[in-house]
Amino acid sequence: MNGVSAGGGASEANADGGARRAVVIHNPTKGDGSGLREALADASRAAGWSEPLWLETTPDDGGQGRAREALAAGADVVVVSGGDGTVRCVAEGLRDSDVPLALAPAGTGNLLARNLALPLSSLEQSVDVALTGRTRSVDLGVATLTAPDGSQSEHAFAVMAGLGLDAAMIANARPALKRHVGWLAYVDSGVRSLRRATNVRVRFSVDEQGERAARVSTILVGNCGSLPGGIELLPDARIDDALLDVALLQPRSILGWLAIWRRVAWENRVLRRSSLGRRIIRLTGTRRSRRLITYLRGESVRIAVDEPEPFELDGDEFGEVVAVELRVDAGGLLVRVPDVD
Secondary structure: OOOEEOOOOOOOEOOOOOEOOEEEEEOHHHOOOHHHHHHHHHHHHHHOOOOOEEEEOEOOEOOHHHHHHHHHOOOOEEEEEOOHHHHHHHHHHHOOOOOOEEEOOOOOOOHHHHHOOOOOOOHHHHHHHHHHOEEEEEEEEEEEEEOOOOOEEEEEEOOEEEEEHHHHHHHHOOHHHHHHHHHHHHHHHHHHHHHHOOOEEEEEEEOOOOOEEEEEOEEEEEOOOEEHHHEEOOOOOOOOOOOEEEEEEOOOOHHHHHHHHHHHHHHOOOHHHOHHHHHHHHHHOOHHHHHHEEEEEEOEEEEEEEEEEEEEEOOEEEEEEEEEEEEEEEEEEEEEEOOOO
16 A cells, blocks of 8 residues: 555645644653744744644653544644654554654654655754645554463554564663664664573464464564664565565574674665666575575564563563564554655
8 A cells, every 4th residue: 555645735724624733742851842843833824724732742651642632632743753662652543543643753763754764854844744745654563462471462563573682682772872872872782682692482474374483583573674774674665565574583693693784784775776786696695694584574473482572662662572463554554755756
């Protein structure tokens, strides 16, 4: 699914005949948001929109409840100001609604914004996209987690889910370092997590096609696959293809990790984009390097582990799980993108 519609003239009335209105959901841990508040208020007045409504997340409400408040208030667009976790929570609250989400990136990775090629550092451009951009439908992932005590919970995600070393790395990231160096803090965390890492025995199935077993360092399930630093972790993933992409990482040594790094940072990002590059991959790739990452695709994925393992969604840690069921909600979220030909 790749639905894209015009955002509608910026000064047009909404469906109820009143002036359009933006609602901001801001994470106050990312700053006071004064720049966004001023820029959006000025742009709204210039476009004939009502004064924006400003809502803030709290420790008890990461954004789901605020998103429901925004819908109840008649929002024509919901602008998220925060990191990947805030975006995920608001997207979960807006899931399957007819109100689009717009991004004013303020986090460490800004993963959804990167995968949508949205502006990352200009408030004015972000505000312009929010008010005058096109509305595009994209997929969401939905994960049902089973905790060690047997309890279950359901959560949406916009970018990626991970079990094993990936989740441990996120859990071990130092908050102070993240504030100072951003996503590079995960390099530090990854090195420290790798020292204690052991392979995880997982049982998994894709589209209920039969359960398989493997020993992996981490298993990732993505709705889209671009990460900071030019890393194309899931090179075939598309945010609107109604599929989830799976990557099983199975290195056995530091050399294995180096080979994986070469693949996701060079082969996937550069060589795969041309016919010549793909030929080079075929000629130089080895069976061993192909086994280090196994790629699969499907509408649903089931994962089970013998012992509890850490789990993450869009960079948020969700504690330990013993099983996860993931499925795609095709076209489950509307987002604002630049109005370009």
